[in-house]
Amino acid sequence: MKSASTLEELEPLLKSKYVKADVKQTFKACQELLSLGKLVLYAGLPCQIAALKAYLKQDYSNLFCVEICCHGTMPINIWQDYINVLQTKYGPITDINMRDKCKGWHNVHVTIKFKSGKILSESSRSNAYMKAFLSDKYLINACYTCQFKQGASGADLCIGDFWGVQVARKHLDDNLGCSFISVYSQSGKDLLNTLLDEFVIEQISPEEIFRYNSGPKDLIDKTKISQYNKAIFNEVADIAEITKALPKKLGIITLHLHTNIGGILQAYALQKTLKELGYDSDVITYDIADDPRGHLNFVDTHIKVKRVSDATKFTSIKPTDYDGFVVGSDQI
Incomplete structure (x- = not known):
């Protein structure tokens, strides 16, 4: 996980990344900036926001925390195994876009570019890694009993995809993406008010958001924990490609x-x-x-x-x- 103080430094942080960031060094860096009076916006998963709050042990008026609507995260080794399989077959990777809108927002693709010039682009519904992620079967154990969603993390705002916009607000659906923003605190409301001119905003009920977005739900189905230890290669990597080698x-x-x-x-x-x-x-x-x-x-x-x-x-x-x-x- 990285920090940015310029638009150029912000660029690598953009775009969705379905791999949990390592935040070990960011808490101390955040505290140092806050102590210097710098205005800090810290974005992360609900559990990461809660961990930051616990680390800081006090409130800061110059800190804004934004949690990402979390579906859950898989162990990092699954992603590493998947990447290793691809690089064994195609060579070094130069770019990964886990939410490519080349076919529109309703059919997002995972697009991976290789040094050889090879481009692998698959729908999230057919990509092996994303299929495993979306199935809920291989999330880390803590995700099944997460207590930090829906504002419990101490975040000021929550941002996420407004899945179902084509039903709830059809006139807003341009197939380029539509987000929801949930306000959890006065600081979050104040921050959002400074940005009203930058967005097209309509009020919507939490029920409409949760109807099509499973991320904000309190808990993921605990019965799936038992499936966590199953062999993962059939869904995480193409077993045929592994066995060829x-x-x-x-x-x-x-x-x-x-x-x-x-x-x-x-x-x-x-x-x-x-x-x-x-x-x-x-x-x-x-x-x-x-x-x-x-x-x-x-x-x-x-x-x-x-x-x-x-x-x-x-x-x-x-x-x-x-x-x-x-x-x-x-x-x-």
Whole structure:
């Protein structure tokens, strides 16, 4: 997350970004500017506004906080995985527009440009990352029980898309975008009054806004939390493109298959998934002296393994024995 004090510096901050910003350094910078008497407008998600207020521990008359109507956010690693898949296929990325209006506001596109000259432009309804985002299934856990929406963050204003404008205010719908502004404080009202000449403004009820915009709702369906830990690649990245790059014979190096039931099931599930994708694999493990509970009977029956005599003999596995390796577990 960045700050801007000129129109030129503001330019990179414009346009929607469906990735949660890292605000760690902005709280201190904001406090320093406020202490110098500078007029500061801080924009962020409701939880980020609440965090800033908690950090400052006092009110400032020269601070205006604007929260973005929040749908929720996904873990940053999902975005990173998606980008890595694209760059593996097309090369370095030079520009990303997550709300491209090339086909109009009602059919916004995700447009990504590459150094090679390749341009990938997909409707938000078909783009893998946006489909995952809009499904609610992969939001961070805190989003399902968020307590900071609808003014609870301490923001002065809330801004967001006025979805449904074509129904509620058809004469305002030009397919270029229409926003709503909710006023939460006197400071927010005063700020908006200074900008009245810059906008075409009509009053509308919260009910009309919430009818078509799920973002302001108090809570997202908690039943979807259970879906968070599902494999995400089918929706976040095109699995076909990922598997094209996978080698044919894989060696799996994970937690040694001893009498840990969780470790055994993890190895089984990984190997089963790889097999379903068309790849042969061995779980590389070593024998133990005894197995009083018989867990390794499951290993012998259901998991294809390559055994070495003990942990020191992993170096006997030659790179040429496999086309590639899958490595995982914090303990290795």
